[in-house]
Amino acid sequence: MASIEVNGKNLDVDEEGYLENLNDWVPEVATVMAKLDDTELTDAHWEVINFLREYYDEYQIAPAVRVLTKAIGKKLGKEKGNSKYLYELFPYGPGKQACKYAGLPKPTGCV
Amino acid sequence: MSDAKKFMYINRKAPYGTIYAWESLEVVLIGAAFEQDVSLAFVDDGVYQLMKNQDTTEVGIKNFSPTYSALGDYDINKIYVEKESLEARGLTLDDLQHLVWEDEDDDWAEKDSIRVVTSAELAEIFEQQDVVLSF
Numbered sequence: 001m002a003s004i005e006v007n008g009k010n011l012d013v014d015e016e017g018y019l020e021n022l023n024d025w026v027p028e029v030a031t032v033m034a035k036l037d038d039t040e041l042t043d044a045h046w047e048v049i050n051f052l053r054e055y056y057d058e059y060q061i062a063p064a065v066r067v068l069t070k071a072i073g074k075k076l077g078k079e080k081g082n083s084k085y086l087y088e089l090f091p092y093g094p095g096k097q098a099c100k101y102a103g104l105p106k107p108t109g110c111v
Numbered sequence: 112m113s114d115a116k117k118f119m120y121i122n123r124k125a126p127y128g129t130i131y132a133w134e135s136l137e138v139v140l141i142g143a144a145f146e147q148d149v150s151l152a153f154v155d156d157g158v159y160q161l162m163k164n165q166d167t168t169e170v171g172i173k174n175f176s177p178t179y180s181a182l183g184d185y186d187i188n189k190i191y192v193e194k195e196s197l198e199a200r201g202l203t204l205d206d207l208q209h210l211v212w213e214d215e216d217d218d219w220a221e222k223d224s225i226r227v228v229t230s231a232e233l234a235e236i237f238e239q240q241d242v243v244l245s246f
Binding site for chain 2: 058059060061063064066067070071
């Protein structure tokens with residue numbers, strides 16, 4: 001099984017790089033995963049990552065991208081609730097990439 | 112959207128003894144991406160899926176009941192619960208989670224998603240569907 005090293009510990013990830021165990025997540029997981037994608041995390045990234053973690057905590061699912069976009073717009077403001085803004089932050093797809101950094105499973109319905 | 116089909120998902124089983132309830136919910140969420148006209152019906156032991164305060168720690172299965180609250184975000188707001196099934200189990204609407212959706216065309220007003228209907232009313236609703244899937 002693949003793994004990533006975070007704070008000196010090896011954490012299991014699946015073949016696409018998603019954490020196998022939700023409870024393994026610490027903020028450094030996101031930083032390490034971003035580094036593997038040559039991405040530097042900014043406050044704007046963290047806003048989305050934290051939002052996803054709260055969403056999962058409340059509803060037990062990672063939201064579909066359409067739902068994420070709408071919910072971000074409502075919570076963080078209209079200028080952030082659109083796919084252009086989210087794709088600029090997460091060019092591999094806000095659903096897939098941001099959920100991965102947040103330690104969540106791939107969004108339900110994401111193909 | 113005249114080419115949208117009317118999809119009805121019927122849920123008949125209690126949530127954790129079998130995988131049907133979770134499978135149904137996943138199919139519903141995945142299907143929502145296709146922007147069809149989706150309705151859900153809960154009949155027989157399926158009404159237990161919507162119960163408040165579910166606790167699965169003793170059975171070691173993920174408690175997925177909070178996910179029903181996300182249905183509104185997915186524009187799924189026609190959730191029918193059969194009156195006879197509730198009554199046969201000594202339940203009322205108050206025993207179920209309060210599921211709501213926000214109406215974009217009405218200044219995001221929160222509206223109830225659950226409608227309690229009789230068996231006869233439900234039969235009529237089934238009659239209007241293009242696709243009926245039973246879980």
